[in-house]
Amino acid sequence: MAASMAASAAQKGALTDQRFSELSPTLSPEVVEALDRGGFQRCTPMQAAAIPHLLSHKNVIVDGATSSGKTLAFIVPIVEILHHRSSPPKSHEVLALIISPKRELSSHIFNLAQPFFATLNGVSSMFLVGGLDIKAELKRVEEEGANILVGTPRKLFDIMHIDALDCSLQNHNLVLVQYMICEASKKSSQLVDFLVQNSGKKIMVYFATCACVDYWAVVLPLINSLKGSPIIAYHGKMKQVGRAKHFFHAFPVQKYETHFDCLE
Numbered sequence: 001m002a003a004s005m006a007a008s009a010a011q012k013g014a015l016t017d018q019r020f021s022e023l024s025p026t027l028s029p030e031v032v033e034a035l036d037r038g039g040f041q042r043c044t045p046m047q048a049a050a051i052p053h054l055l056s057h058k059n060v061i062v063d064g065a066t067s068s069g070k071t072l073a074f075i076v077p078i079v080e081i082l083h084h085r086s087s088p089p090k091s092h093e094v095l096a097l098i099i100s101p102k103r104e105l106s107s108h109i110f111n112l113a114q115p116f117f118a119t120l121n122g123v124s125s126m127f128l129v130g131g132l133d134i135k136a137e138l139k140r141v142e143e144e145g146a147n148i149l150v151g152t153p154r155k156l157f158d159i160m161h162i163d164a165l166d167c168s169l170q171n172h173n174l175v176l177v178q179y180m181i182c183e184a185s186k187k188s189s190q191l192v193d194f195l196v197q198n199s200g201k202k203i204m205v206y207f208a209t210c211a212c213v214d215y216w217a218v219v220l221p222l223i224n225s226l227k228g229s230p231i232i233a234y235h236g237k238m239k240q241v242g243r244a245k246h247f248f249h250a251f252p253v254q255k256y257e258t259h260f261d262c263l264e
Contacts, residue, residue, distance in 0.1 A: 014067065018048040020076070025055045028083045030119040031076060037114060044069035051077055071112055074098075078148075079116040088122030091145035095123070098150040110150040119194035123147045128155040191216075196225045210235040 019042055021032045035041070042052070047061060047069045052058050054077035064070050078096050089095055098113075100106045109126045117125045124144070128137060128151030141159055149156060183190075195203065207213050217233035220226050 012043050014069075016045055016048050018043045020047075023048075023051060023055075024054065027076065027080055028119075028164075030083065031080055031116065034115045034119055035072075037077070044073075046070060047073045047076075050074075055080060057081075071109055075109070075113045075116055079113075079120060082120055082123060089147050091124070091147075093147060094149060096148045096149070097156065099153055099156060100150075101152065103131065103152055106151050113150070117148060125150060127151060128159055130155050153181040174228065192220070192223060192225065195220070195229070199229065210237045 020027060020035045020040060027035075045068075046064045050060050050062055050073040054074065062070055062073060082095055085095075096111060098106075100109060106127065106129050110125070113125070117123065124146050125148040126141065126144075126146035128141075128149060130152055133258070137155070138158070138222075149159065151159075191205070195205075205216075207216065211233045213233050217231055221229070221230050
C-alpha cells in the first residue's frame, strides 16, 4: 500500500526535489531505510515544509488535499523523535497519541505507520476504534499496555481513564470538556449565563445543525452582556476559504472567543 501511494504521488507530479535522506534536522538511518522500503525517497511539498518544523518541536497546523502526504508528515517526526529517547519506555507509558475522526482513517494511519513503528526498539502500538467490545479492549490495554495509541476520539477517551496507563494527558488539563443538562425552556438563558460566567476563556459550542450555528452567531452578539465578545461561526456548509480563515483566526488571539460548530 505504501509503495502504491508513493507511485501515485510521483505520477501526479506532487513530489519536490527534497529527499527524506537530506532533510534538516536529519532523519535516523532506520527511518530513512523504512521510507526507502515503502518507495518514499522524495517529499511532497507538505512533508518538506512540515517535517523540519515538527522535528524542531514546533506546533504545526496542516491543511491539505487527499494524497498530499499528511500522514507521513506527522508519522515520520513522531518516530524520529522517539528514536532519540535515552531508554526504552515502560510497557504502559504512552509516548504518542494519534486521533482521527473515522475508524477507516485510523486504520489507514495505523497500517501505514507500522513499518516505521517497527524501527523503535521496545515500543508497542495499539489500534483502538469503536465497534469492538469495550471490556475486551480495556482488558487488553491493562494487560499488554501500549506506547503509541492510534484511534478514534471516543475509544481513546475511554482508554485514557485506565489507572494502569501512564499517560501525560491524564495528568495535565490540556482541554476541559464540560457538559450541562439543560431544561428545554431554559436552554437559551443557560447558554448565555455559561458564556458570561466563562468570559476570558476560549470556548467551542456545538449545535445540532448548521442553521443553529448561523442563528446563534447573529443573536448572541446582540445581547448586552456579550457585546464586544468575538463570536465566530464555523460549520461544514461554509466555503473552505471562510472556514480556514475563521479557524486560523482563532489561535493567535488571546482574548475571549466563542466558536460555534455543528454535529452534521
